[in-house]
Amino acid sequence: MIVGEQKPIAEIKRMVAPYKKLLILGCGTCVSTCFAGGKDEVATLASALRLAFRAEGGEIEVEELTVERQCENEFIQEAAAGAARNSAVLSLACGAGVQAIARRFGRTPVLPGVNTSFIGVLERQGVFTEECIGCGNCELAVFGGICPITRCSKKLLNGPCGGSQGGKCEIDPETDCAWQLIIDRLRVLGQMDNLRTYIPPKDWRSSISGGPRKLVREDLIV
Amino acid sequence: MNPEPQSGLQRVLSEGGFAVTAECGPPRGGNAEVIRDKGRWLKGCVDAVNVTDNQTAIVRMSSIAACVHLQQMGLEPVMQMVTRDRNRIALQSDIMGAYSLGIRNILCLSGDHQTFGSQPDAMNVFDIDSINLLRAVQTMRDEGRDMSGYELDGPPRMFIGAVANPFADPLDYHVIRLAKKIEAGADFIQTQCVYNLERFKEWMRLAREEGLTDRVHILAGVTPLRSLRMTQHMASKVAGMDVPDSVRKRMAGAPRGKVAEEGTRICLETIAELRQIEGVHGVHIMAIGGEEKVSEIVEAAGLTPGPAVA
Numbered sequence: 001m002i003v004g005e006q007k008p009i010a011e012i013k014r015m016v017a018p019y020k021k022l023l024i025l026g027c028g029t030c031v032s033t034c035f036a037g038g039k040d041e042v043a044t045l046a047s048a049l050r051l052a053f054r055a056e057g058g059e060i061e062v063e064e065l066t067v068e069r070q071c072e073n074e075f076i077q078e079a080a081a082g083a084a085r086n087s088a089v090l091s092l093a094c095g096a097g098v099q100a101i102a103r104r105f106g107r108t109p110v111l112p113g114v115n116t117s118f119i120g121v122l123e124r125q126g127v128f129t130e131e132c133i134g135c136g137n138c139e140l141a142v143f144g145g146i147c148p149i150t151r152c153s154k155k156l157l158n159g160p161c162g163g164s165q166g167g168k169c170e171i172d173p174e175t176d177c178a179w180q181l182i183i184d185r186l187r188v189l190g191q192m193d194n195l196r197t198y199i200p201p202k203d204w205r206s207s208i209s210g211g212p213r214k215l216v217r218e219d220l221i222v
Numbered sequence: 223m224n225p226e227p228q229s230g231l232q233r234v235l236s237e238g239g240f241a242v243t244a245e246c247g248p249p250r251g252g253n254a255e256v257i258r259d260k261g262r263w264l265k266g267c268v269d270a271v272n273v274t275d276n277q278t279a280i281v282r283m284s285s286i287a288a289c290v291h292l293q294q295m296g297l298e299p300v301m302q303m304v305t306r307d308r309n310r311i312a313l314q315s316d317i318m319g320a321y322s323l324g325i326r327n328i329l330c331l332s333g334d335h336q337t338f339g340s341q342p343d344a345m346n347v348f349d350i351d352s353i354n355l356l357r358a359v360q361t362m363r364d365e366g367r368d369m370s371g372y373e374l375d376g377p378p379r380m381f382i383g384a385v386a387n388p389f390a391d392p393l394d395y396h397v398i399r400l401a402k403k404i405e406a407g408a409d410f411i412q413t414q415c416v417y418n419l420e421r422f423k424e425w426m427r428l429a430r431e432e433g434l435t436d437r438v439h440i441l442a443g444v445t446p447l448r449s450l451r452m453t454q455h456m457a458s459k460v461a462g463m464d465v466p467d468s469v470r471k472r473m474a475g476a477p478r479g480k481v482a483e484e485g486t487r488i489c490l491e492t493i494a495e496l497r498q499i500e501g502v503h504g505v506h507i508m509a510i511g512g513e514e515k516v517s518e519i520v521e522a523a524g525l526t527p528g529p530a531v532a
């Protein structure tokens with residue numbers, strides 16, 4: 001899923017200050033799963049903002065709405081009336097959702113209420129880890145199912161750097177060294193030979209380096 | 223390997239000499255005098271000087287420029303190049319430029335992560351890794367082509383080095399990695415500082431068993447410890463460093479005012495032992511911030527720079 005974190009309330013307050021009527025728009029998919037922008041977070045943020053503005057003698061009218069996904073027109077449509085009624089939309093979706101809303105409601109200012117962090121997994125309650133940068137050409141098969149492009153701090157493809165110690169990465173003793181994980185896993189799988197194979201420089205054209213990406217599925221176009 | 227040596231370091235090693243190299247860090251600024259001072263200390267006592275490339279991710283004068291300053295003084299530079307800050311386009315371009323300026327040795331590394339350095343807010347590059355860089359330099363030299371396969375007008379003929387850490391875990395894997403670096407083009411290997419001789423010998427034994435020592439020149443790294451603080455720092459703060467208790471105890475047990483002397487003694491004993499190890503073809507002295515001490519060590523160790531057969 002896309003993992004994100006709600007922005008600090010002070011920053012949100014500054015952003016929404018110029019507007020009298022605000023729609024806080026949640027998203028029921030990824031950001032809901034990581035407790036950053038689902039229905040509950042919309043409600044909590046709405047009360048916090050009302051309280052904060054009231055305490056300072058200011059005023060803001062806040063409307064709440066959460067749609068299933070902010071990255072699909074079918075669901076975005078449900079927010080059309082709310083967007084029209086308010087002077088701004090504070091979207092609690094990921095960066096893609098925020099932009100999809102902005103694109104759809106061209107005359108309404110759309111503000112981001114969440115910092116989009118990464119594509120990751122829920123490792124345990126309250127802990128999320130980054131697993132994939134969406135490089136566009138998945139090579140997990142040679143690396144025992146562990147992505148060095150994402151999880152090695154130096155994106156090394158041919159083995160660990162000299163800083164790997166005790167299974168931890170040189171940048172931080174709390175971070176696992178991806179290469180230690182890869183070596184351990186290849187050992188279990190009996191695929192240590194993969195480590196002897198030279199991995200050529202990555203072709204980054206399929207990644208963001210090749211410019212903004214677009215996926216066209218002719219078979220699905222109607 | 224490069225057929226007719228253009229590199230002095232290569233000549234020393236191919237003629238069976240025991241090479242002595244030293245490390246030199248460029249200044250944080252444009253003052254070439256700093257480099258020249260270090261050059262004066264090192265001149266005549268080492269075969270080559272290894273010039274770091276924004277080491278520990280602290281912004282400094284470029285390695286290429288510092289190499290040229292040393293070369294103008296008659297020293298033989300080894301240009302370090304890390305893949306942290308430049309993509310493949312910039313790396314290849316700088317290698318060609320360095321060659322055109324007379325630089326004949328390169329040491330390929332991935333580089334310390336920028337979060338350690340003076341500008342942790344920088345974006346890193348890591349377009350390719352150190353092994354990809356080795357292969358790229360080898361291809362430029364041996365096939366005369368850049369990474370795209372384009373035939374070069376004046377291929378850079380570099381003597382190619384890589385680093386190895388005999389103390390990183392797991393040990394057996396790091397021998398595989400050494401093999402991979404040799405396969406990718408490394409002619410010489412500079413190791414992490416040796417304090418743990420037992421572990422180093424074990425690593426060398428595994429390397430010999432795999433036949434690797436016949437295919438590459440290994441230069442063992444040494445750094446004289448100068449103080450208890452430095453010992454502590456090396457033991458606990460420097461990534462990939464292995465300072466055993468025995469060394470720490472010796473440093474801690476040295477009488478006041480004699481701590482640096484003890485560090486030098488340990489260093490000299492280490493060099494003496496390293497010379498006995500089959501497959502070790504030289505030492506690389508990293509006298510961090512103490513380049514003026516290198517000549518003392520070289521002299522006391524009885525090392526003489528230059529080819530074996532003069």
Ligand code: SF4
Pocket residue numbers: 131132133134135136137138139140147148149150
């Ligand atoms: S190889 Fe690419 S697509 Fe596969 S996990 Fe890594 S970044 Fe994601």
Ligand code: SF4
Pocket residue numbers: 151152153154155156159160161162163164165168169170171176177178179180
């Ligand atoms: S310590 Fe491991 S994860 Fe960290 S940069 Fe080095 S190889 Fe990559």
